[in-house]
Amino acid sequence: MTRVAVFGNGSWGTAFAMVLADAGAQVSLWGRRAALAETINSTRVNPDYLPGIRLPDGVHATADPARAAEGAEFAVLAVPSQTLRENLAAWTPLLPADTVLVSLMKGVELGTSKRMSEVIAEVTGAGPERIAVLSGPNLAREIAERQPAASVVACRDEAVARRLQAACHTGYFRPYTNTDVVGCELGGAVKNVIALAVGIAGGMGLGDNAKGSLITRGLAETTRLGLAMGADAHTFAGLAGMGDLVATCSSPLSRNNTFGTNLGRGMTLEETIAVTKQTAEGVKSCRSVRDLARRYDVDMPLTETVVGIVHEGVQPAAALKELMARSAKAELR
Numbered sequence: 001m002t003r004v005a006v007f008g009n010g011s012w013g014t015a016f017a018m019v020l021a022d023a024g025a026q027v028s029l030w031g032r033r034a035a036l037a038e039t040i041n042s043t044r045v046n047p048d049y050l051p052g053i054r055l056p057d058g059v060h061a062t063a064d065p066a067r068a069a070e071g072a073e074f075a076v077l078a079v080p081s082q083t084l085r086e087n088l089a090a091w092t093p094l095l096p097a098d099t100v101l102v103s104l105m106k107g108v109e110l111g112t113s114k115r116m117s118e119v120i121a122e123v124t125g126a127g128p129e130r131i132a133v134l135s136g137p138n139l140a141r142e143i144a145e146r147q148p149a150a151s152v153v154a155c156r157d158e159a160v161a162r163r164l165q166a167a168c169h170t171g172y173f174r175p176y177t178n179t180d181v182v183g184c185e186l187g188g189a190v191k192n193v194i195a196l197a198v199g200i201a202g203g204m205g206l207g208d209n210a211k212g213s214l215i216t217r218g219l220a221e222t223t224r225l226g227l228a229m230g231a232d233a234h235t236f237a238g239l240a241g242m243g244d245l246v247a248t249c250s251s252p253l254s255r256n257n258t259f260g261t262n263l264g265r266g267m268t269l270e271e272t273i274a275v276t277k278q279t280a281e282g283v284k285s286c287r288s289v290r291d292l293a294r295r296y297d298v299d300m301p302l303t304e305t306v307v308g309i310v311h312e313g314v315q316p317a318a319a320l321k322e323l324m325a326r327s328a329k330a331e332l333r
């Protein structure tokens, strides 16, 4: 039986642990708090992140990273992106030397602007054949309810992507393989920034035309950055690009979308952070994405605008006026 360690028992780590167990794996679900691990094991529910959802018997919770790591064929990483480097440094010595490291995270490291697969490579020394990412339109609560969804598992080594695909393929979860790790990661991280923009627009009372325009132009700027960084343009038309962008920007379950909505309604950043209980990666990663855009000399006006509103005190109404007044352009270039 495939043994999998999932590090991070928040919404997505827990929901994906369910998928893996439903696909037949023996899953160790690690989280920092021993009390929560005990509650999960005794009640079969993770009340803090997925209340009302019964976890399959194949999921065992633990607060001991060594126990989670023991014999793991895959180590699935599902902590907030900005905490990965420090956590992974502690977990690496505990993992078998051939464990495949799988990122579920959709953020870019602040300061370094590194993608999660780059952080994993740096911290563990693993080669590209041992590093995979999973990304797509996968709102955790829907997956935990076993509502149907597709996703992408990406690894430079296609055989490894196929192994991971087999480990998480169920009747309600359909993973496709891809070898474009850069494109899948950027698709997941930048869509959080665009979801903030769409949420802000909704909170300001703007209509569906505005949202459709933001989603489409958001995908255009994501693709521009991806091409500059060596990604495949097709990835952005796929599940990790358009698929995730549409799901996230349409769903009230999205933390990034909701965060933006609160800002657009006039809450301050501090007030919005105070009512946000889970990880909204775009709030920090928008600055890392903006830094990447500048480094690669790519025009990303929506990302610049989100950074302005979230971190630099720009008022949403003024940002909208500025965006609409940008010089006229050809759509495709």
Ligand SMILES: NC(=O)c1ccc[n+]([C@@H]2O[C@H](COP(=O)([O-])OP(=O)(O)OC[C@H]3O[C@@H](n4cnc5c(N)ncnc54)[C@H](O)[C@@H]3O)[C@@H](O)[C@H]2O)c1
Pocket: 008, 009, 010, 011, 012, 013, 014, 031, 032, 049, 078, 079, 080, 081, 083, 087, 104, 105, 106, 107, 138, 139, 140, 141, 277, 278, 279, 281
């Ligand atoms: N929730 C979703 O629908 C979803 C779907 C796809 C991808 N993701 C991505 O998955 C990643 C994890 O998101 P999530 O939704 O599970 O977040 P979450 O906020 O629900 O859970 C985060 C988990 O990390 C733990 N954590 C927080 N800080 C930590 C630290 N310093 N060290 C160790 N653990 C820490 C929390 O206790 C919690 O268990 C994010 O990058 C997110 O973008 C989420």
Ligand SMILES: O=P(O)(O)OC[C@H](O)CO
Pocket: 106, 136, 137, 138, 139, 140, 192, 195, 244, 247, 248, 253, 254, 255, 256, 257, 279, 280, 281
């Ligand atoms: O809740 P969000 O905004 O982090 O989005 C969740 C997932 O990434 C959707 O695929």
